[in-house]
Every structure is written in C-alpha cells, then in structure tokens.
Amino acid sequence: MKIVILFLTFCRVSAVINQLNDAEYATMPPVFHLDRYKLCVDQTGGIYCMVEIHLVGDSDNDLLRMIHEYSERKETHFNHSRLHYGICFTKMCKDYIKTEEADSKDLLLVIEQCLNASFWDQYKLKTKIDEDTICHSKDQSYSTEPIDVVVAVLCLCILLLNAAGSIYDTIIVKRNHSGNKWLLCFSIKRNWSKLIETQEDRQNGIERLKGLNGMKYVQSQSSFRSILF
Template sequence: MLTILLPFLLLQGCNGVIYKFNSSAYYHMPALYSLDEYERCLSDAGGTFCLIDLDLFSDQPSELMRYIHEYSADTKKHFNHTQIHRGVCVTQSCSFLNYSVWDLNTTLEACVNDTIWRNYKVQARLNNINYCYNADDRGGLDTSDLAVIIIYMILIAVNVVGSLYDVLFCHPSSKSGNPYVLSFSLRRNWAKLVSPAGIGPDPRLERLKSFQGLRALTMACVIFSHVALAMGHSYLRNPDFIEKSLEDPSKQILLNGNLVTHTFFVMSAFLLAYNFQ
C-alpha cells in the first residue's frame, strides 16, 4: 500500500505551491493593499481618488513572480497576491503624469506601474476601477441615504408611540392594551431583557435556564466570526496576520464561529418539541 501511495505523495509535494514564507521573504512581495489618504486627497480642489485592482506580471523571467504565483496557489489559506489593490489619489500620487491629457485608465496604470517597477522589477496591469470620487462630487444625499434615513425615522417614531402608549394607557403588570403596539415599548422590552431566566407562567421554564448561557456563548462566537470575516474582506495593513491565523489552533473558534449557528437550529427544534409535550 505504501508503494502505491508514495508516488502520489511525492507528486503532491512537487506541485509548485509555497505554503509558508518567513517574514522577510513575505515583504519582498508588493503590498497586497495600499491606500492614499482619502480626506486629504479630496480636500484639494479637483482632487480625484480611485480604488483600483491591478494584476502583477512580468514580460521576462522573474523569480519574484514565480514566488508570488506559487504562494498564491494555496487558495485555502493565502490571499491572491498576483492581484494588488490600491486606493490612489490621482492628483497627488500621479502628479508626475499629465493625467489631464491621458485617459484615467492609462494614467492609473502608469502611475502604479511606475512604483511597482522601481521597487520590485515587475509590472502591474489595470484590471478594474471600483470607483473614482472627485472633490466636486462630495456632499449631498443620494437615494440610498434618504431611504435609510426614512427607515430609521419610522423605527424611532414607532418606538416612541409604543412607549408612550405603554406609559400613559397601560399598567406595567397588566396584559391590557394592544400587543402589537406594546411590542415596540421600550419599558416592556427592557423589563423582558433584564428579567431573570426561568421566571414565567410556565413552571417548565426553570428547567431551561441553561439555554440562556448556551445562547450567550453562541452569540459571542457568531459575533467573533463576523469580525474575523470583516477583517478578511477589508483593506489590511498586515494581511499576513490573517493568513497565519488560519493555521493557529487558538483562533479556529473565531474563524469558524459561523458553524456554531447550527446550535440555534438544534435549540429551536428542541424547544419546539418541548413546547408540544
């Protein structure tokens, strides 16, 4: 059996994938993310800020590009370092180019490519412009801003109406009043939030007090998981920290907290069956 498996193991180890870099070798690659100062850029008259993606390549044999491709081949744990992401203040970082004559795509590619070539001797090709903001475009509310404002105002108004209705027309200990309006009462919701577990009209609630602890732990894991998810999809100064965290056993519960949400389904099914007993 070992004789049969040995060729496959050898081939797997020679597939041109770099699983680990030391810190010095890692920083020989172009930075995965880099952002110019957004506010300072748009504070200038005519300032233009663009968020772009660029693909690295080399027209001639390059040891660095080979390392970048082999390191990025481990797609489960590493970012794609063959594509870099930049936030460029065109009017400041690209001032050495006559961008008023060139089109924006050519200007952005030439601007970033100049820095990449001087520092790393590889080239960068513009892949995508996510957006470009001009200083003259700032200010004002768009349709999505107005929609969010309206939704928040409605929610605040409903909570105010529900709370006033509860305070003026209902007694805290009674069940009188419109239950739909009272569901937005701050007083009643706060009382339910801080009430001890196991207290209620059903004596069986005492047996389910431990569920409160399970829910708290589960929610904490879900929050940690979403924080880690946001970190992995944002512009990071040190993306190598995220890559190394995937191999750190102590961080697995944070990186895989989304799996803990399955406990919600288990608890819901249990409580549903328990309620019908």
C-alpha cells in the same frame, strides 16, 4: 504508475510555499494600502481612486513566482497577486496628469500606466487593473441613472396620491359622506386617525373577531384529545 503519481504530488507540493521569513515577505508588495482620503480630495483638483490590482510579469520573474506559490496556500495566506489599493491619483500620478489632459486618455489607462511605472521601479513587476475602478473628487458630479428616475417617479406618485386623497377626504367626502375607498386609503387625515386610535376606538372591530377565539378553543381541545387517546 505509482511513481508517476508520487512525482506529480511532489511537484504540486513543491509549488506551494508554506512560510516565508520576514525579509522574503517584505519583498512582496502589500496586499492592502490606503492613502489619506480627506487630505487627497481636499487639495485642489484632488482625485482619490479605489483600485483592484493584478500583478503580472515575465515567466522567469522570481518574485512573481514566489508570490504565486505563497498565495497558493489559500487556507492561511492572502492572495498576494491581487492587491486592494486606495491611491491619491493627483499625488501618486502627478507626472501623468499633464499627459492625460494633453492626449485625452482614459483615466483607467493613465492609472494603469502610473502603477506600472511605480511597481516596475520598486518590484520589477507590471500591473493590470479592474475596469470597475472607482474614483472620487470633492466637486464630483454624479450622472442620473434610469433607476434613479424610476424611484423619483414612484416617490412623486405617492406624494401626489397623498395630496389628492387628503383633499378628496377633506372637501368631497365631508360634503357627501361617501367616497372612493381606494383614494381614501391615501388620505393623510384618515391614516393619522387610525394610527393614533385607542383600544376603545378599536373595540367594534375586535368584537367581530371574537369568533376566532371559539375556533382556537375547539382546535386546542381536539389536539389535547389526540394526545391523550
């Protein structure tokens, strides 16, 4: 039994690469790569994409096996099988743009085909990309989401309440000297006067709270006596 445990432990340790020399490390694709964003989107029809790439390949691929074994030491090594790239689609995948237009393929599929060809030529590896890939262009239009509508409606309601409260405070309350306190809470005039009032203006309100000082004194004396006795 001990021999089996030692054998399994040895196999586990042997599947982890602790260190690579410079030449071996250079054979792996870089974990991070960013093309120049502004230069990309400023060109005609420029599209820039942020892509999460998973490296895949055949089971007998020596490079992929080395990548997995090197990445296994998570304490000190990056995961070199998961890459984070920012690519200029119109530059890197220019040979695939015509294909996309002709066949109306999904953009993500076209990016994956482009990266597959590039990584196969350089490393003999294939790729899979995450579905949450984000692409930008200079003239990109953004669709309106339900949360955008909710926020816009809330802001509009607040503005309408401010307008109604201010008009109500200025015209109706000024004549009748009384009004709905809930609507007056949204009066810009009334809120502004409270915002800029001085200490003297607040004196009447502070007088009502002076009883709290007596309560604080009694509580402090009780605490002091409990410490002494």
